Amino acid sequence: MARTLSSVEDYKELVDRYDTWLFDCDGVIWEGDHVIGKAGDTLQYLRKQGKRIFFVTNNATKSRASNKGKFDKMGIECKVDEIFTSAYASAAYLKTVLKFPADKKVYVIGEKGIEDELDAVGIQHSGGTNPDDNVFIDLMDFSSITADPSVGAVLCGLDMHMNYKKFAKAFRYLRENEGCHFMATNLDSTFPTHGTVHPGGGATVAPLSCALGREPLVVGKPEAPMLESIVEMHHLDKSKMIMVGDRLNTDIAFGNQGGIATLMVLTGIDKREDFEKEGAVARPTYVVDALGDMAALAQR
Ligand SMILES: O=C(O)[C@H](O)[C@H](O)COP(=O)(O)O
Numbered sequence: 292m293a294r295t296l297s298s299v300e301d302y303k304e305l306v307d308r309y310d311t312w313l314f315d316c317d318g319v320i321w322e323g324d325h326v327i328g329k330a331g332d333t334l335q336y337l338r339k340q341g342k343r344i345f346f347v348t349n350n351a352t353k354s355r356a357s358n359k360g361k362f363d364k365m366g367i368e369c370k371v372d373e374i375f376t377s378a379y380a381s382a383a384y385l386k387t388v389l390k391f392p393a394d395k396k397v398y399v400i401g402e403k404g405i406e407d408e409l410d411a412v413g414i415q416h417s418g419g420t421n422p423d424d425n426v427f428i429d430l431m432d433f434s435s436i437t438a439d440p441s442v443g444a445v446l447c448g449l450d451m452h453m454n455y456k457k458f459a460k461a462f463r464y465l466r467e468n469e470g471c472h473f474m475a476t477n478l479d480s481t482f483p484t485h486g487t488v489h490p491g492g493g494a495t496v497a498p499l500s501c502a503l504g505r506e507p508l509v510v511g512k513p514e515a516p517m518l519e520s521i522v523e524m525h526h527l528d529k530s531k532m533i534m535v536g537d538r539l540n541t542d543i544a545f546g547n548q549g550g551i552a553t554l555m556v557l558t559g560i561d562k563r564e565d566f567e568k569e570g571a572v573a574r575p576t577y578v579v580d581a582l583g584d585m586a587a588l589a590q591r
Pocket residue numbers: 315316317318347348349350351352449477479480481482483490491492493
C-alpha cells in the first residue's frame with residue numbers, strides 16, 4: 292500500500308531517508324515547456340540539503356545537451372552529467388553492450404535527440420530527420436524502399452515526422468539484414484503536454500512491431516540499463532535511492548524492478564485509482580500530489 296505524504300513532517304522524513312533522487316521529467320518537473328507548480332523550488336531545496344540528483348527521462352527527442360538548455364531556460368539548476376535520457380542510454384547500449392560495428396549504421400525512426408547521441412559515440416546513422424526520408428510516397432511506388440545491407444540496427448523513438456517511407460525502409464532492413472537489431476528508446480503510449488495527453492514513443496514503434504510480428508529491445512524505463520549505469524558510474528547505494536515519477540508502467544516499475552523506493556506524483560499520466568486497483572501494473576512506495584508540494588519544506 293502506497294503511503295500518502297501530505298504534511299511538512301512527512302516530506303522531511305522522506306528527505307532524511309534518501310540521499311539520491313532520480314527524477315522523471317515529463318509530468319513531474321514540466322509539462323511541455325512549463326514547469327509544474329513549484330517543482331523547481333523542491334529541486335533547489337533538495338540540492339541545498341546535499342542530495343544527489345539525476346534526471347531520468349524516456350523522452351528521446353532531445354540530447355542531454357539540449358535537455359540542459361531546457362533546464363537553463365526554465366531556471367532549474369542541472370548539469371549535463373546528471374541527465375540520463377533513453378536516447379543517450381540507447382546510444383551507449385549500442386556502443387558498449389552490442390559493440391556496434393564502425394562500418395554499420397543505425398536506421399533511426401525518431402528525432403534529433405537520437406541522432407545527436409549516436410553522433411556523440413561515433414555511430415553512423417540514416418533516416419531520422421533526413422528530409423529525403425520524410426516524404427510522402429505515391430501509392431504503389433516502392434522504388435525508394437531499397438535494400439541497404441549496411442544497416443545493422445533500427446532504433447525507434449518518438450518521431451514527429453512519422454511516415455510510411457521510414458516504416459517501410461526499417462521493415463525491409465529488419466527482415467532482410469541478418470542480425471539487424473530492433474530497438475526502441477521507450478514504449479510510453481502517451482505523454483502529458485499542452486493540458487492533455489498525446490501519443491508517445493511507444494505509439495511510434497507500434498506500426499513496426501505490428502508489421503514484423505515481434506517486439507523491440509527497449510532501453511528506457513522500466514528496463515534496467517539507465518538505473519544500472521547511474522548506480523555503477525556513481526557508486527550508489529540502492530537502499531538510499533528513490534525514483535520520482537508520474538507513470539506506473541515506466542517510472543514506478545523501473546524503481547520496483549530495480550530495487551529502489553519510488554515516489555509517485557499525480558501531476559502527469561497515472562492517477563491514484565491506477566495504482567490502488569487490483570492488478571495494478573506497479574505500486575509506488577510513496578505518493579504526493581505534486582513534486583512542488585515538498586517546496587513547503589523550504590519555508591519551515
Ligand atoms: O513518448 C515519449 O517519448 C515519452 O512519453 C515521454 O517523453 C516520457 O518522458 P518522461 O516522462 O520519462 O520524462
